Amino acid sequence: MTLRCAIVDDEPLALGLLESYVKKTPTLELRGRYSSAIEAMNQLPEEPVDLIFLDIQMPDLNGLEFSRMIPNDTRIVFTTAFDQYALDGYKVNALDYLLKPISYADFMQAVNKAMDWFELQQKAESGNHAEAPTSAEPDYIYVKSDYKLIQVDLNKILYIEGLKDYIKIHLEDETRPVLSLVSMRTMEEKLPSSRFIRVHRSFIVQKQKIKVIDKGRIVFGKEYIPVSDSYKQELQNYVNEHIV
Secondary structure, three states, X not given: OOEEEEEEOOOHHHHHHHHHHHHOOOOEEEEEEEOOHXXXXXXXXXXXXXXXXXXXXXXXXXXXHHHOOOOOOOEEEEEEOOHHHHHHHHHOOOOEEEEOOOOHHHHHHHHHXXXXXXXXXXXXXXXXXXXXXXXXXXXXXXXXXXXEEEEEEHHHEEEEEEEOOEEEEEEOOOOOOEEEOOOHHHHHHHOOOOOEEEEEOOEEEEHHHOOEEEOOEEEEOOEEEEOOHHHHHHHHHHHHOOOO
């Protein structure tokens, strides 16, 4: 796979450095280099790309503002000397964040994350269009956590807890959950419904991991997962199918 990319940076030295990195990376194809977000905004619709290396601090239109104008299927890697922008980069769904001066090793880590993301998308799309009698359910998903793509084995998920804009993925044999900036609705849509069930506005559980239900609550060790009235019947129907 080769990714079409563009560089947007108002610093000539930074622009030249990133261009040299792109040119010596076989998996990247440079489609454009722009010295301002406004120039990129005018040119990119005629030269669409998969990945943009985007500076944040630029005059007239900064990188954060420009990132909100970019199509959803174009991924962003922010490049900046100002680390206080890290959280803002995450909120606009940046794939990665590189702090200047950027080494080639750090650059390649970002490229590898991008490759993983696009390969995952490609597999998902090919799976959606494949003509097969039955579609195999995935064994894992990728979630973005702390600027990294982490593969999560579906078999190890006990339950998923929603906390405003974040979720916590609680796994078997892991003391710390995986945190990701994604909504519960998006997570519910990604998970196979044959294996996972929503039992509360803030909780999704894996059906086969339900070992104990006590007074209307699902028990995972010392944790008690509430079951709200709106989801109670669906859980009861599942349990009734397996009662002996």
